[in-house]
Amino acid sequence: MTAGFRERADRVNAHLRDHRSAFVLVTSPRRDAIEEARYFHRRLVESDMPFAGVVANRVHMGRAAGPPPGGELKRLVGAELAGKVAEAAAAEAGLAERDRRNLAELKRKLHRKPLIEVPLLDADVHDLDGLRRMDAYLFDSEPVAQTGAE
Numbered sequence: 594m595t596a597g598f599r600e601r602a603d604r605v606n607a608h609l610r611d612h613r614s615a616f617v618l619v620t621s622p623r624r625d626a627i628e629e630a631r632y633f634h635r636r637l638v639e640s641d642m643p644f645a646g647v648v649a650n651r652v653h654m655g656r657a658a659g660p661p662p663g664g665e666l667k668r669l670v671g672a673e674l675a676g677k678v679a680e681a682a683a684a685e686a687g688l689a690e691r692d693r694r695n696l697a698e699l700k701r702k703l704h705r706k707p708l709i710e711v712p713l714l715d716a717d718v719h720d721l722d723g724l725r726r727m728d729a730y731l732f733d734s735e736p737v738a739q740t741g742a743e
């Protein structure tokens with residue numbers, strides 16, 4: 594029994610090291626997740642395992658915070674709500690900047706391996722429609738509209 598197990602384990606290791614195989618790390622842009630991805634990347638390289646790249650999931654893609662909402666927004670929703678919109682936009686811009694910094698550091702450590710960024714989506718991916726939407730980010734195909742059936 595042990596001999597058969599060792600033989601199967603050797604075949605699995607050979608498949609994992611084969612040039613037709615490659616590992617893809619999936620992480621988020623949070624600092625702790627980036628550290629774990631760097632650790633696993635280092636272990637793969639040290640073990641001479643084929644490494645293809647990283648998918649960074651749930652990336653805040655916000656833009657830099659702009660000026661406070663103008664008179665039109667204040668007129669439509671009131672000063673209090675317009676102020677809350679400005680606060681939310683500034684918070685999102687801060688998260689996006691944090692994600693950009695963390696991912697830039699990870700890119701430097703990957704030695705030119707690809708890093709694909711998948712934005713933080715409005716809903717979790719838990720079905721085939723969600724996987725189809727992911728296709729646009731992972732394989733650069735045409736985006737699939739959200740059905741709203743989630």
